[in-house]
Amino acid sequence: MIKIKDISKAFGDKTVLDGISAEFDKGKTNLIIGSSGTGKSVLLKCIVGLINPDEGRVFYDLRNFTEADKEIKSEIRREIGMLFQGGALFDSKNVEENVMFPLDVLTKMPLDEKRDRANLCLKRVGLENSNQKAVSEISGGMKKRVGIARAIVNNPNYLFCDEPNSGLDPQTSILIDELIHEITHELDITTIVVTHDMNSVIGIGENIIFLYKGHKLWEGNHTEITHSGVEELDDFVFANKVMSQMRKQ
Amino acid sequence: MSGFGKYMIFLGSLFVRRESFATYYKLVLEECIQIGINSALLFILVSTFIGAVTTVQTAFNMVSPLIPRFVISQVVREMTVLELAPTIMALIYAGKIGSSMAGGLGTMRITEQIDALEVMGINSSSYLVLPKIIASVLMYPLLVILAGVCALVGGYLVGTVAGILTPTEYVSGLRFSFNPTEISFALTKSFVFAFLIASISSFKGYFTKGGALEVGIATTEAVTTSVISILLADYLLANLLLR
Ligand SMILES: Nc1ncnc2c1ncn2[C@@H]1O[C@H](COP(=O)(O)OP(=O)(O)O)[C@@H](O)[C@H]1O
Ligand SMILES: [Mg+2]
Numbered sequence A: 001m002i003k004i005k006d007i008s009k010a011f012g013d014k015t016v017l018d019g020i021s022a023e024f025d026k027g028k029t030n031l032i033i034g035s036s037g038t039g040k041s042v043l044l045k046c047i048v049g050l051i052n053p054d055e056g057r058v059f060y061d062l063r064n065f066t067e068a069d070k071e072i073k074s075e076i077r078r079e080i081g082m083l084f085q086g087g088a089l090f091d092s093k094n095v096e097e098n099v100m101f102p103l104d105v106l107t108k109m110p111l112d113e114k115r116d117r118a119n120l121c122l123k124r125v126g127l128e129n130s131n132q133k134a135v136s137e138i139s140g141g142m143k144k145r146v147g148i149a150r151a152i153v154n155n156p157n158y159l160f161c162d163e164p165n166s167g168l169d170p171q172t173s174i175l176i177d178e179l180i181h182e183i184t185h186e187l188d189i190t191t192i193v194v195t196h197d198m199n200s201v202i203g204i205g206e207n208i209i210f211l212y213k214g215h216k217l218w219e220g221n222h223t224e225i226t227h228s229g230v231e232e233l234d235d236f237v238f239a240n241k242v243m244s245q246m247r248k249q
Numbered sequence B: 001m002s003g004f005g006k007y008m009i010f011l012g013s014l015f016v017r018r019e020s021f022a023t024y025y026k027l028v029l030e031e032c033i034q035i036g037i038n039s040a041l042l043f044i045l046v047s048t049f050i051g052a053v054t055t056v057q058t059a060f061n062m063v064s065p066l067i068p069r070f071v072i073s074q075v076v077r078e079m080t081v082l083e084l085a086p087t088i089m090a091l092i093y094a095g096k097i098g099s100s101m102a103g104g105l106g107t108m109r110i111t112e113q114i115d116a117l118e119v120m121g122i123n124s125s126s127y128l129v130l131p132k133i134i135a136s137v138l139m140y141p142l143l144v145i146l147a148g149v150c151a152l153v154g155g156y157l158v159g160t161v162a163g164i165l166t167p168t169e170y171v172s173g174l175r176f177s178f179n180p181t182e183i184s185f186a187l188t189k190s191f192v193f194a195f196l197i198a199s200i201s202s203f204k205g206y207f208t209k210g211g212a213l214e215v216g217i218a219t220t221e222a223v224t225t226s227v228i229s230i231l232l233a234d235y236l237l238a239n240l241l242l243r
Helices: A040-048 A070-078 A095-106 A111-124 A140-152 A170-187 A198-204 A231-237 A241-248 B002-013 B021-061 B070-110 B113-119 B124-161 B167-175 B181-206 B212-241
Strands: A002-011 A014-024 A029-033 A055-060 A080-083 A158-162 A190-195 A207-212 A215-220
Touching: A002 A040, A014 A040, A014 A055, A014 A207, A014 A215, A029 A040, A029 A170, A029 A198, A040 A055, A040 A158, A040 A190, A070 A080, A080 A140, A080 B113, A095 A111, A095 A140, A111 A140, A140 A158, A140 A170, A158 A170, A170 A190, A170 A198, A190 A198, A207 A231, A215 A231, B002 B124, B002 B181, B021 B070, B021 B124, B070 B113, B070 B124, B070 B167, B070 B181, B070 B212, B113 B124, B124 B167, B124 B181, B181 B212
Parallel strands: A029 A190, A029 A207, A080 A158, A158 A190
Antiparallel strands: A002 A014, A002 A055, A207 A215
């Protein structure tokens, strides 16, 4: 479980996040949704510590991450896996080396074991025969898969995904969403997914918070989201033609 | 000026939260190979030609029969050791290696590869930049020596083939009133330049913000700033060391 309390962040005089509190449950896919530029990525980066919030605290299973000393911080970091928007694979390494990389730096595993573990994860995301491929040779969807494999290779307790299906075709998007959802349940971990894709929301949103201009306006699950009574959320949810037709029916 | 402060803080950050020695050893080796592959051929080509051209031009300017011809190769030697090999090559090194360092780091920044390292608890600046600086400081002096030798060989070839001076004259010119401290001056310069180019270029690349366009801008800025700092450092070092 991850808990955030009163997170605020401004860049210069531009307030991006304004006092956001929330709880993200273990064994569930927790979503942070909102339209582009509302500060979803900034919030996610505050949670993992890539950005220091101006105010507020982040707790990883009751461990205060924000005020932790170096030791505790790196201990928590070891338990984090993250999938970045574009995959963020190291282009100087091939697919297998990318997946093995967290084991290289975080563990003292022998090479064989690392390779086995990497292959297991690559298999889990459905990429068996691409180990030696260069990052530049693989497609966007494959990059996301490799990114997921790299994120889970060190058995994380927490998984973060920033727009896992941006730039993917609808079918691949659904596959990636489902993969993240299944892995969350299999490993019983706390997963936080940032997205603005309504398909993901309906498909895998077990616990959703809605951001609007730096504020949390709503939280709930995917069955409640269509009748939230929050105007800004309705605008977001029914922006899609199909969704708005469903609403009229 | 705030840029300079940020640069100093950046340099300080390279030495905190480091990885193991073995990790750096591997990374430095990779960088060295990269630098060698990327620049050796260009260095050989450019320095050989400049050595040859310097010989021809010096000969062209020495019309007086009172000046012995071995002075030509003496002049070529002085030019090569003092300025051509360490400084002119540094400008080329900035264009070739500095720009690729800035471009590589800038790309890693905008594609969130640097964030990915940070999430894993790695000090990304130290992990990515320190090996580049160390490799540069190790490799550039070697490349300067290579360039110096090539320039003298270039001069020799042109001088003897074109009949400007005999091989004996050329070699005796090279040896005439030779001051070995010039070599250590050249090497000192190359250490300083190598450090400046690698650290400034990495700095520019590492703090890229935005997209592909900004990576291009960072790359250009890396080269410009490196070149200016080389020229300044060259002047300062000449004042300090050649007295
Ligand atoms: N490092 C930064 N410096 C200044 N402004 C930033 C920075 N990162 C994000 N922002 C601003 O914060 C706002 C929210 O960005 P972001 O979290 O990326 O939005 P999104 O919800 O689409 O992920 C944007 O207006 C962006 O310009
Ligand atoms: Mg975003």
